[in-house]
Amino acid sequence: MIEVTGATKSYGDLRVLDDVHLRLPRGGVTALIGANGAGKSTLLSCMSRLLHLDAGAVTVDGLDVSTTRGDVLARRLATLRQDNHLTARLTVRDLVTFGRYPHSKGRATADDLVHVERSLRFLDLEDLADRFLDELSGGQRQRAFVAMVLCQDTDYVLLDEPLNNLDLKHAVAMMRLLRRAADELGATVVVVLHDINVAACYADHVVAMRDGVVVHEGSPEQVMQTHVLREVFDLDLRVHRIDGRLVALHVA
Amino acid sequence: MVVAAVGVLAVVSLFVGVSTVTPATLLAQDAQALLVLLVSRLPRTLAVLLAGAAMAVAGMIMQMLARNRFVEPSTAGTVESAVLGILVVTVLSPGAPLMVKMLVASTFALAGTALFLRLLAFVPLRSVLVVPLVGLMLGGVIGAVTTFFAYRLDLLQSLASWTTGDFSGVLRGRYELLWITLALTVVAYLAADRFTLAGMGSDLTTNLGMSYRTVMTLGLVIVSMVSAVVVVTVGVIPFLGLVVPNVVSLMLGDNMRRTAPWVAVLGAGFVLVCDLVGRVVRHPYEVPVGVVVGVVGSALFLALLLRRGSRAA
Ligand SMILES: Nc1ncnc2c1ncn2[C@@H]1O[C@H](COP(=O)(O)OP(=O)(O)O)[C@@H](O)[C@H]1O
Ligand SMILES: [Mg+2]
DSSP: OEEEEEEEEEETTEEEEEEEEEEEOSSEEEEEEESTTSSHHHHHHHHTTSSOOSEEEEEETTEETTTSOHHHHHTTEEEEOSOOOOOSOOBHHHHHHHTTHHHHTTOOOHHHHHHHHHHHHHTTOGGGTTSBGGGSOHHHHHHHHHHHHHHTOOSEEEEESTTTTOOHHHHHHHHHHHHHHHHHHOOEEEEEOSOHHHHHHHOSEEEEEETTEEEEEEOHHHHOSHHHHHHHHSSOEEEEEETTEEEEEEOO | OHHHHHHHHHHHHHTOSSSOOOHHHHHTTOHHHHHHIIIIIHHHHHHHHHHHHHHHHHHHHHHHHHTOTTOOGGGTTHHHHHHHHHHHHHHHOTTOOHHHHHHHHHHHHHHHHHHHHHHHHHOSSOOTTHHHHHHHHHHHHHHHHHHHHHHHTTOHHHHHHHHSOOOTTOOTTSSGGGHHHHHHHHHHHHTHHHHHHHTTOHHHHHHTTOOHHHHHHHHHHHHHHHHHHHHHHTOOOTTHHHHHHHHHHHHHOSOHHHHHHHHHHHHHHHHHHHHHHHHHTTTTSOOOHHHHHHHHHHHHHHHHHHHHHHHHO
8 A cells, every 4th residue: 555644845935745645555556637737746756755755754565665775665666757868878678677676686587587578578669679778769768668667576556657658559558558467466556647538447546636735536437527627627528428438528 | 809809909018118028038038028027018018908997987987977978087077186186195295105195086086076966966957068068167177276286386297297197107016006996897897787777867776776876976986996096006098988988888888787898898908009009109209198098089089979969969
């Protein structure tokens, strides 16, 4: 379980997280939604100890992320930020192999290599494995980073807008993959998504943020309602059920 | 192949110089020739190999820490700080042993490099070329301070000997400190994965369970000590740490575990060639290796800058 209590974070006068409380039980896919600047990335970064809170705490299975040893946490929780720039020139396989670092400490075993190959296959990267990252398209690079994170083989996977730069086919494949990680491997997936329809389709649980506060939380059915979405996005959206799925369309 | 080539060059290096030392004279049990070989040629060749390998690897580490291809100890204030450190020791305690000079120079180098990395945090636009410019400016300021005091204290002559890499003064008993750089290079190799990770940035490093700060500190200590030892024993060898790692990176990428041995071997080979050229070109006089490396290295650096700069922009 990930438990956030009283999380507060400011940049200068701007309060980006304002006393956030959140409990994410184990398993399943949680989508974090909200407008630009709502604080989603900040919350995710604080949950994965890439940023430090000004006040409050985050625990993962009872371990406080700010005090737990980095390598212990790295075997339990993997994360990927929204923007990832690499100046180092690595091949896709090198990068993905680094995902095993928390387990292998640099001495990759046969088992580690099996994980690497599987991640490459899952993200459709086998043909690109020996290419340098700086010679790939944005979407291919994004997939390589996600492959690295999945290769870390952790119980918790926190991803910030992993669909960035992906074409439709790979976006769908990515969401199915995250679903599979949750269903078959029992992973707890927390993912920031900007498309609420994708969130409604693939997530078990939706957390909606606005101005540094969690304004709504619940199943896709509970969140996909016109009045809820208006409160989150300041926008009138109509929710339809198409082929059994909830789809929000903006009023033209 | 490359290792063999460097090996052959190293053997050649043993037999190039003013006094005649050839395999033949050695076989003839010429005591004089043997003495020259053991006291001068062998130490010189070892010094070249050690300094070349270590400085090239230090350059690569620097590039990982600053996350920029165009920095190395001589474009980041490290070397200038080490020189300032030597000046300070020389003034305050002229008779200090080499080891003490080296340690003071290391401390200065560490402070200078740390200052450089702090300055980078304040540079809003971390464009590829701004980073080395900041380093060059910092180095320029520190260098100016050093020159000012050296001038006032009538030490310009000594200053020139520290800032121009030169192996001609290397004799048995005057280079052994360089073995420290071998130890540091080995440590760098053992920690290669960590430096590669550091080159991927603090977020990825943290995600994979490593303390970014610890890796940075380890890297800084290695770079500073290597620079200090090399400056104290043979003087500044500019551009080496830039050119060699960049060439290797173009060919093999930046996974340090894979590239570090290449960088070390090619660094050693590059300095060896430059030293040989310096010894042959005006025979029987010598051109200091710092000058040769400076000329060849700056030309190569420019070529790399134009090529990689255009791609990164
Ligand atoms: N490093 C920073 N310095 C100052 N303000 C920041 C910084 N990072 C984020 N912010 C601000 O914090 C707010 C929340 O940002 P973020 O968490 O990235 O939003 P989201 O991911 O929901 O779009 C925004 O208003 C953003 O401008
Ligand atoms: Mg964001």
